[in-house]
Structure formats: structure tokens, C-alpha cells
Amino acid sequence: MAGKIRIRARLDGDICEVKALMRHPMETGMRKDAAGEAIPAHFIEDVQVTHNGNVVMHAYWGAAVSANPFLAVRFAGAAAGDTVMVTWTDNKGEKGEGDTKIR
Amino acid sequence: MTNINSAGGMARRSFLRLGAVVAATALLPTKLWAAMMRPAAAFTATGLEGTFAEIGGTPVETDAIVFTTPDIAENGAVVPVKVEIDEAKLPNVTKIYVMVEKNPNPLSAMFMIPEGTEKYVETRVKVAQTCDLYAIAEADGKLYMTKKETKVTLGGCGG
Numbered sequence: 001m002a003g004k005i006r007i008r009a010r011l012d013g014d015i016c017e018v019k020a021l022m023r024h025p026m027e028t029g030m031r032k033d034a035a036g037e038a039i040p041a042h043f044i045e046d047v048q049v050t051h052n053g054n055v056v057m058h059a060y061w062g063a064a065v066s067a068n069p070f071l072a073v074r075f076a077g078a079a080a081g082d083t084v085m086v087t088w089t090d091n092k093g094e095k096g097e098g099d100t101k102i103r
Numbered sequence: 104m105t106n107i108n109s110a111g112g113m114a115r116r117s118f119l120r121l122g123a124v125v126a127a128t129a130l131l132p133t134k135l136w137a138a139m140m141r142p143a144a145a146f147t148a149t150g151l152e153g154t155f156a157e158i159g160g161t162p163v164e165t166d167a168i169v170f171t172t173p174d175i176a177e178n179g180a181v182v183p184v185k186v187e188i189d190e191a192k193l194p195n196v197t198k199i200y201v202m203v204e205k206n207p208n209p210l211s212a213m214f215m216i217p218e219g220t221e222k223y224v225e226t227r228v229k230v231a232q233t234c235d236l237y238a239i240a241e242a243d244g245k246l247y248m249t250k251k252e253t254k255v256t257l258g259g260c261g262g
Contacts, residue, residue, distance in 0.1 A: 003110065006175070015221065019206040028207075028229075045141060046141065055217060057215070057220055058215045058219045059213065059214045059215065059224075060141045060212070060213050060215075063208075064208065065211055065212055065226060065227070065229070066181045066182070066207050066226075066227040066228060066229055067180070067181075069226065069227065070183075070225070070226055071224075071226050072223075072224070072225035073214075073221070073223065073224055073225075075220040077219055080185065
């Protein structure tokens with residue numbers, strides 16, 4: 001499930017606030033389905049936010065981040081029109097990415 | 104003849120371009136993430152003390168971390184957390200961790216913050232049952248923490 005990411009990047013002075021919403025089940029591996037079978041762990045392990053290609057946030061996650069994860073970060077030195085990109089990789093090696101222009 | 108040749112050229116060009124994209128994608132992770140590997144043992148550690156041991160010791164309590172969490176969470180599966188560092192009190196923060204005391208594995212997330220990025224992060228975590236949530240910051244190689252209790256009406260790991 002190479003998921004899309006909804007991203008908003010807003011400028012306040014020269015600080016940019018990025019809000020990202022990723023589509024992902026974030027299964028812990030500890031839940032059981034209706035038939036009593038264990039649902040395998042499936043969660044985002046690695047998230048990166050870049051500004052014009054430079055990493056402004058790099059996060060490692062466990063399965064305890066909520067399903068369809070939300071992330072907000074703020075960084076300096078931004079200008080309107082710059083590109084902000086968010087990428088993730090999960091424990092199965094699947095990837096998701098999305099980008100937006102700063103407004 | 105000309106047509107066949109140009110078609111062949113097109114196919115080769117797009118093949119080469121595809122190859123370049125694949126190569127770039129394959130190289131990207133190692134290049135960007137060489138800085139620090141994911142601390143897998145910290146994410147699978149059980150109990151707070153065990154998890155603290157994996158990240159380098161028990162943090163010292165501080166009031167320099169502004170940790171915003173709900174006092175009561177109706178749904179433990181989606182608990183918003185916000186961590187802000189008061190940089191006048193605690194400068195040079197490079198990492199922020201979020202832990203949930205009574206989750207099977209307390210470490211939920213860690214954030215590596217390069218220079219130029221605000222010492223600020225917001226996300227949502229699962230909280231299995233009523234317990235303390237911890238915001239931990241690493242600055243100059245030392246660990247600091249602030250904790251706050253969240254009461255959970257409906258656990259975050261049900262199903």
C-alpha cells in the first residue's frame with residue numbers, strides 16, 4: 001500500500017509549519033481478527049520531511065503511533081513556493097511519499 | 104526504417120531513464136539515513152526502565168519540556184501529543200522521544216531534529232491503558248524528561 005500523504009505547509013514569518021496525514025493501518029501485531037487469527041505487524045518505521053531536498057526532520061516510529069499517522073513539524077529558513085516533501089518506509093519495505101509547495 | 108530506428112531510440116531512452124530512477128531510489132535511503140540507524144532494541148524493549156536503558160539511561164526531570172497531552176482520552180487509539188522545548192532553559196536539543204509507560208513497548212516515536220528545525224513535534228499515539236506519558240529530550244548527550252498522566256476510557260490496543 002504505497003500510500004499517498006496529505007501535506008499542508010504554511011508560512012508564518014520565516015517559520016514553516018508542516019502538517020502531514022499519512023494513510024497507513026499501523027498494525028501492532030498484537031491484535032486478532034474476527035476469526036481469532038493474529039493480524040501481522042504492519043507499521044511505518046521511518047519518516048522524513050525535507051525542504052528543497054534538505055532533511056528538516058527524521059523520525060523513527062514504533063507500532064504505537066496511531067493509525068493514519070499525523071505529524072506536525074516547524075522549521076526556519078522557508079520561503080513561499082519552496083517544496084516540502086514527506087516520505088515514509090514501513091516494516092514491510094513499502095514506501096509512501098507526498099509533496100507540496102509552501103504557501 | 105527511420106520510424107523503426109526512432110521508436111527503438113525512444114524505447115531505449117525511457118528504459119535508461121527508468122534505470123536511473125530505480126538507481127536513485129535505491130541509493131537514497133543509505134545516503135540520507137546513514138546518520139543514525141533505527142534503534143530497534145529501544146522500540147522492542149519492555150517496561151520504562153528497560154527502554155531508558157536502551158536510549159542511554161534514565162532521564163532527569165525538567166520543566167523545560169512543554170508536553171501537551173489530554174488529561175482524559177476517550178479513545179486510547181488516537182491520543183494527540185505535542186512536545187515543545189523551552190530553548191532558553193534547555194538549548195541544543197537534537198532528539199525527542201515519546202514514551203507511553205504501560206504500553207507493551209513504551210517507546211512510541213523518536214524524532215531527530217537538525218539545526219534550523221524548531222524543537223517542536225506533534226503526533227498521535229496509542230495508549231493501552233491509563234498511565235503516564237513521557238516526553239524525553241536529548242541535549243548535549245544528556246537526557247531530560249517530563250511526564251503527564253492520561254486517563255484512558257477505551258484502550259488503544261483493542262480489537
